[in-house]
Each structure stands twice: as structure tokens, then as C-alpha cells.
Amino acid sequence: MHLQALRSSISTVLLFSLLMQTPLMLSSDPSEHQEELSNCFAYSVVLVLSKLSGKNLTGNIPLDLTKLSGLVELWLDGNFLDGPIPDFSGCKDLGIIHFENNQLTGDMPSSLAELPNLRELYMQNNKLFGKVPSGLLDKNLVLK
Secondary structure, three states: OEHHHHHHHOOOEEEEEOOOOOEEEEOOOHHHHHHHHHHHOOOOEEEEEOOOOOOOOEEOOOHHHHHOOOEEEEEOOOOEEEEOOOOOOOOOOOOEEEOOOOEEEEOOOHHHHHOOOOOEEEOOOOEEOOOOOHHHHOOOOEEO
16 A cells, blocks of 8 residues: 555544544545535644554655644554655644654654654664754653
């Protein structure tokens, strides 16, 4: 499964509205839920992508994920993702990132240190090189 086809391949995503406190279940075809998504994004939304671990996803991490301002958890571990880690600094609520056990390359982006709510960052078992950004070492953070 290619990760760039994320919109059509997520089997289930839970969206929780902070204002409405109601979950929204999406099937594998987001076009079926255009109205619900439009209504939901009119409110503050917390987005947790946790059903993407171990799904044999390939390719780069889509840049579209970096535009999800309500993203709080991102679980992409145990796949075959490659390429660099994009800049998630626009996802200020992002607190948990699981990128371990992939084939990601390049440096660990220093922009990850700009995430004020980041408390867990799992990067082990990739093809990353270079030093861990000092800003990440200064945070109270689970870093593996």
C-alpha cells in the first residue's frame, strides 16, 4: 500500500471534536464523508492517526500530514516508509510521534524541537544519520 494514497486507504480514522466531544468514524473512502469532514473542521478538532502502524505502507511521509493542525498523535511505525522526515512544526498539538521500524533517511529535523507539546518521539530502526537536534535533548521527552 502506498502512503501517498493515504486519503483512500485509511480504514478507520477517529476524529474527536473538542467542542462537541463526539467521534466521527471515516470509512476507506473519504469522499463519502465530505459533508461530515467539512462540518467537523469548522470546530477545533483533535486528530489521532493510530491505525497506520504495521500496514506495509511505502513511499515518503506525505506532506499533507504536516498541514493537519489538530494532529496530536501520529503512528506510522512498522512500515516501509523511506525518504526524509518532513517539517511538522505547523502541528503544534502533536505530542506523540511513532516513526520507528521504517527506512526513513536523512537528518532528524530540528523543527521537531519546535513542537511545544511533544512528549514521545520514537525514531529507532531507520536509516537516519547525524546528531539528534539539541533542542530535542533539552525537552522532557521520551526519545528512542
